[in-house]
Amino acid sequence: MTVATAPDPGAGRVVPLAGGVTAGAGVPDAWRTEERRELAALCGLAAMTPRRLWSLCGPDGPRAAWRALARGDVRAAALAAGGARRSGATTARLERLVARWHEAAAATRPEDLVEGWARQGIEVLVAGDDAFPAPLARRPGAPVVLWCAGARPAGAAGADAPSSAWPGGGAPCVALTGTRSSTAYGERVASCLAEGLAAAGVEVVTTLEAGIDAAVRAGALRGGGPLSALAAAGVDQRQPPGAWQAVVEGGGRVLSDARVGARPERWRFPHRNGMLGRSADALVVVEAHTTGGAMHAVEAALEVGVAVGAVPGSVHSPSSRGSNALLLDGAHVVRQVEDVLAVLAVSGAPAVRVGGGARPVGVVDDRRPAPDGVDGAVLAALDEELTVHLDRVLAVSGLSLPIVAAALERLVDGGHARRAVGGYLRAPERGHVRCADRLQP
Amino acid sequence: MLSVVRSATLLGAHGRSVTVEVHVSNGLPGFTIVGLPDAACREARDRVRAALLSSGHAWPLRRVTVNLAPSGIRKAGAGLDLAMALGLLAATGAVDGRLLDGCVFLGELGLDGALRPAPGTFALVASCPATATVVVAPGAQQDAVAAGSHRVRTARDLRELLEALDGRRPWPALRPCAPAPVDRAAVDLSSVHGQELGRRALEVAAAGGHHLLLVGPPGAGKTMLARALPGLLPPLGDVEALETSRIHSAAGMRPPGSGLLRRPPFRAPHHATTPVALLGGGTATIRPGEASLATNGVLFLDELGEFPAAVLDALRQPLEDGMVRVARARESVDLPARFLLVGATNPCPCGWGVHAGACRCTPASRARYLRRLSGPLLDRLDVQVVLSPPEPDALLSHSGTPEATAAVAARVAAARARAAARGVCSNAALPTAELEVLAPLDDAARALLRRRLAGGELTPRGLGRVWRVARTIADLDGAAEAVGESHVAAALELRGAATLLRTWTVPA
Ligand SMILES: Nc1ncnc2c1ncn2[C@@H]1O[C@H](COP(=O)(O)OP(=O)(O)O)[C@@H](O)[C@H]1O
Ligand SMILES: [Mg+2]
Ligand SMILES: [Zn+2]
Numbered sequence: 001m002t003v004a005t006a007p008d009p010g011a012g013r014v015v016p017l018a019g020g021v022t023a024g025a026g027v028p029d030a031w032r033t034e035e036r037r038e039l040a041a042l043c044g045l046a047a048m049t050p051r052r053l054w055s056l057c058g059p060d061g062p063r064a065a066w067r068a069l070a071r072g073d074v075r076a077a078a079l080a081a082g083g084a085r086r087s088g089a090t091t092a093r094l095e096r097l098v099a100r101w102h103e104a105a106a107a108t109r110p111e112d113l114v115e116g117w118a119r120q121g122i123e124v125l126v127a128g129d130d131a132f133p134a135p136l137a138r139r140p141g142a143p144v145v146l147w148c149a150g151a152r153p154a155g156a157a158g159a160d161a162p163s164s165a166w167p168g169g170g171a172p173c174v175a176l177t178g179t180r181s182s183t184a185y186g187e188r189v190a191s192c193l194a195e196g197l198a199a200a201g202v203e204v205v206t207t208l209e210a211g212i213d214a215a216v217r218a219g220a221l222r223g224g225g226p227l228s229a230l231a232a233a234g235v236d237q238r239q240p241p242g243a244w245q246a247v248v249e250g251g252g253r254v255l256s257d258a259r260v261g262a263r264p265e266r267w268r269f270p271h272r273n274g275m276l277g278r279s280a281d282a283l284v285v286v287e288a289h290t291t292g293g294a295m296h297a298v299e300a301a302l303e304v305g306v307a308v309g310a311v312p313g314s315v316h317s318p319s320s321r322g323s324n325a326l327l328l329d330g331a332h333v334v335r336q337v338e339d340v341l342a343v344l345a346v347s348g349a350p351a352v353r354v355g356g357g358a359r360p361v362g363v364v365d366d367r368r369p370a371p372d373g374v375d376g377a378v379l380a381a382l383d384e385e386l387t388v389h390l391d392r393v394l395a396v397s398g399l400s401l402p403i404v405a406a407a408l409e410r411l412v413d414g415g416h417a418r419r420a421v422g423g424y425l426r427a428p429e430r431g432h433v434r435c436a437d438r439l440q441p
Numbered sequence: 442m443l444s445v446v447r448s449a450t451l452l453g454a455h456g457r458s459v460t461v462e463v464h465v466s467n468g469l470p471g472f473t474i475v476g477l478p479d480a481a482c483r484e485a486r487d488r489v490r491a492a493l494l495s496s497g498h499a500w501p502l503r504r505v506t507v508n509l510a511p512s513g514i515r516k517a518g519a520g521l522d523l524a525m526a527l528g529l530l531a532a533t534g535a536v537d538g539r540l541l542d543g544c545v546f547l548g549e550l551g552l553d554g555a556l557r558p559a560p561g562t563f564a565l566v567a568s569c570p571a572t573a574t575v576v577v578a579p580g581a582q583q584d585a586v587a588a589g590s591h592r593v594r595t596a597r598d599l600r601e602l603l604e605a606l607d608g609r610r611p612w613p614a615l616r617p618c619a620p621a622p623v624d625r626a627a628v629d630l631s632s633v634h635g636q637e638l639g640r641r642a643l644e645v646a647a648a649g650g651h652h653l654l655l656v657g658p659p660g661a662g663k664t665m666l667a668r669a670l671p672g673l674l675p676p677l678g679d680v681e682a683l684e685t686s687r688i689h690s691a692a693g694m695r696p697p698g699s700g701l702l703r704r705p706p707f708r709a710p711h712h713a714t715t716p717v718a719l720l721g722g723g724t725a726t727i728r729p730g731e732a733s734l735a736t737n738g739v740l741f742l743d744e745l746g747e748f749p750a751a752v753l754d755a756l757r758q759p760l761e762d763g764m765v766r767v768a769r770a771r772e773s774v775d776l777p778a779r780f781l782l783v784g785a786t787n788p789c790p791c792g793w794g795v796h797a798g799a800c801r802c803t804p805a806s807r808a809r810y811l812r813r814l815s816g817p818l819l820d821r822l823d824v825q826v827v828l829s830p831p832e833p834d835a836l837l838s839h840s841g842t843p844e845a846t847a848a849v850a851a852r853v854a855a856a857r858a859r860a861a862a863r864g865v866c867s868n869a870a871l872p873t874a875e876l877e878v879l880a881p882l883d884d885a886a887r888a889l890l891r892r893r894l895a896g897g898e899l900t901p902r903g904l905g906r907v908w909r910v911a912r913t914i915a916d917l918d919g920a921a922e923a924v925g926e927s928h929v930a931a932a933l934e935l936r937g938a939a940t941l942l943r944t945w946t947v948p949a
Contacts, residue, residue, distance in 0.1 A: 179798070180801075180803075181797070181798055181799070181800050181801055182797065182798060183797040183798040184797060186798070210804070287798070289801060317799075318799050319797075319798030319799070320798070386797075387797050389638070390637065390638045390934065390937075391636060391637045391638050391639075391829055391831075391835075392637075392832070394637035394638065395635065395637050395835070400918075401637075401638075401641045401931045401934065401935075402918060402927035402928050402930065404934075405933070405934040406926055406927035406930040406931075408930070408934070409889065409933075420797070421794075421795055421797065421941060422795035422796060422797070422827055422829065423829075
């Protein structure tokens with residue numbers, strides 16, 4: 001994989017992708033404003049693909065297309081001639097699909113659909129809206145609409161009006177991602193980077209997965225900045241539930257190009273990961289295996305010329321092999337927030353308003369007496385970033401299991417250590433400075 | 442003419458006395474066996490006939506009826522041959538019937554009249570009245586001697602037996618027992634490097650009779666540790682030794698010539714073992730399964746998740762009641778099955794789930810994998826630890842050998858003595874109602890348990906388990922009566938895998 005070369009963005013009018021409906025060279029302004037509801041309703045039909053959408057709308061636009069569907073005037077043959085049929089789909093299949101669309105369009109009005117979504121707290125973003133991730137809209141393969149849950153601007157003009165109150169609008173945008181199977185080290189770096197970037201007013205984009213992405217979400221929310229999390233399923237599915245809720249309740253938003261009601265089918269995950277790679281000004285891989293979702297995002301980013309950075313990891317850790325390999329291939333080295341800002345600066349993203357809008361952050365105030373005696377000896381065997389198995393604590397301290405177990409109990413209770421899968425981690429030391437602190441002007 | 446000879450047959454893991462009645466009368470020549478003989482037993486007719494003819498006796502051309510009493514139980518195998526032959530000789534007057542009084546005859550007959558060991562001789566002899574003289578084949582004499590305090594006699598063949606019976610020649614001398622075979626698969630703890638937590642888990646399991654689950658990646662040493670467990674258990678007492686030997690004998694698992702089994706057995710059935718072989722049963726005769734063979738010892742189920750769910754579920758009965766009940770249309774047999782269960786499993790399909798950054802399994806595939814372990818079974822395992830492969834330094838360091846099995850076994854014995862003083866054979870068997878009295882908690886210990894219960898890390902069902910394990914840890918610590926905070930903390934630590942597996946079984 002070479003990071004240096006990437007094809008020119010914006011090559012074709014329509015880039016057909018599996019699922020989702022792509023914007024290509026851009027959605028005509030009239031569609032985005034006057035015919036917005038019809039456009040959203042069309043995109044929300046089952047099995048709508050970019051080719052099908054464009055050949056449905058033709059020169060007449062979404063409103064005419066919806067009316068034709070509702071009347072039953074759309075002929076599969078005409079669609080096929082317009083390019084809506086790809087090699088796999090037979091005309092018979094397309095006819096069945098058109099019949100289903102006709103049923104749906106005859107049964108509902110676009111305004112009711114959009115209003116129904118609004119009642120569930122779901123907003124429609126059309127490529128070109130201020131709230132629509134700008135880097136994504138610029139690139140080939142961008143979805144025509146995104147459904148969005150959370151971060152709904154208070155007193156928005158209406159469900160069908162283009163929203164403009166998203167704090168991330170116009171800000172530079174960084175995608176942070178990594179493996180689900182993360183180490184404490186990776187999670188710590190991820191949350192520090194996300195917190196620092198969010199505090200600097202950079203929009204952070206990631207997914208709803210566990211591991212690194214979970215640390216990214218937590219950090220970004222702590223940093224108080226705009227956070228967009230891409231879901232693989234429809235946003236109404238609230239999948240996975242814990243992550244979905246944390247983002248929406250924490251002030252972030254969940255985005256998806258999967259229509260409302262779409263189940264989290266297997267193929268949607270790589271598709272979503274690809275979108276992640278195209279939806280920011282820079283993509284930073286914190287910790288990743290050589291294969292997996294983060295690498296899908298990297299491939300997609302390189303295809304459209306998004307700058308890619310990676311955080312160095314342990315040469316022993318399987319979960320750092322992918323990110324280390326990216327560095328070897330020439331990805332930008334990311335150690336701290338400033339490194340990401342430097343990447344943004346050279347990639348032509350909007351300027352960062354350092355300190356602007358960010359909350360002041362300070363020293364973690366957790367003054368606890370430093371443990372001594374047995375507790376001190378046990379704590380000394382622990383590490384902040386590598387989970388230490390009890391075998392090692394027992395061997396290093398030379399103490400008996402009851403003594404060590406009681407000491408660990410006190411240490412966890414006092415916030416000096418925490419339990420992790422397969423052992424214990426040392427909590428960051430007293431007076432530990434949050435990473436975002438370095439950005440204070 | 443009627444004669445009566447005593448013998449015995451196998452039913453499950455026990456011998457049952459059988460009275461062989463032979464009646465010879467006028468009528469058409471024939472030989473009938475009644476009283477539920479199985480196929481092998483029915484074939485006795487041909488073996489007995491050939492044996493009598495080769496020993497210089499005549500075959501009566503009269504009507505012979507053999508009744509095996511009690512008639513309600515199935516008589517299996519050829520072990521009644523000898524008794525039938527002697528009964529026939531007595532009934533025809535070729536032998537003085539009074540010579541047979543007070544004797545129990547156990548053995549098969551060869552066509553040349555040779556005595557062959559009856560399968561399960563140990564169990565058969567153990568069921569004989571203590572005052573009886575037991576006559577067995579030379580190959581079974583050690584088993585017969587070890588099985589009790591009976592007078593044991595042996596002879597090579599029918600001719601020699603009859604001569605010894607009527608005093609024409611002395612009984613052949615008995616051979617001493619062969620030394621118990623060395624268990625080659627057993628592991629001494631001095632060869633286990635590192636594994637501090639695993640070693641503690643073994644010690645506690647052995648001291649308290651707590652069932653054990655070892656969770657870890659391939660090569661972590663799960664199998665190795667499990668094989669070290671029998672060495673930590675005290676040698677079998679007289680009662681246990683007899684019971685275990687009897688079961689092994691009934692299952693045909695004893696090498697001929699071995700004496701009483703004094704070491705706790707270690708049984709490690711493969712996961713492809715059939716449910717019948719694991720739990721006991723069978724079509725013709727009811728044979729003890731691996732669960733019974735492990736009685737008073739260790740039943741090790743390696744790769745627990747690979748066992749069929751039905752088998753794991755069926756293990757709940759022996760874990761609860763200490764026996765397997767095999768019910769048949771005609772009979773229901775209880776096979777003893779009291780064992781220390783040790784399970785070993787990977788934490789997830791790839792095996793590296795407890796190592797941050799190493800496992801790529803999805804939460805769903807992990808949950809699917811762990812659900813196969815059967816929750817009700819896991820609930821019964823008191824000690825559940827996550828093992829990590831030893832670090833290279835621990836494997837290669839020559840600074841001192843790890844503590845040997847003998848030293849740990851001494852601590853286990855001392856702890857077991859403390860439990861015995863409380864009137865229980867092991868702490869795992871402490872009744873819930875008596876925990877407050879026999880394992881009183883001090884205030885700090887109580888507070889710690891309350892915190893964990895409130896936090897949901899400990900389930901109410903897990904509480905009793907942790908409490909008992911804490912009692913054992915206190916006993917190993919030589920602690921005073923009350924169970925302290927450190928003992929409870931250690932018991933919770935030794936249950937760490939339980940919390941992990943529970944959270945993984947229900948993906949977020
Ligand atoms: N702690 C240890 N000390 C010495 N040798 C070990 C240790 N752990 C594992 N080994 C070696 O590795 C081999 C594999 O261990 P095993 O018990 O089969 O692992 P598992 O059952 O967990 O897959 C053992 O036979 C032994 O030779
Ligand atoms: Mg193994
Ligand atoms: Zn795994």
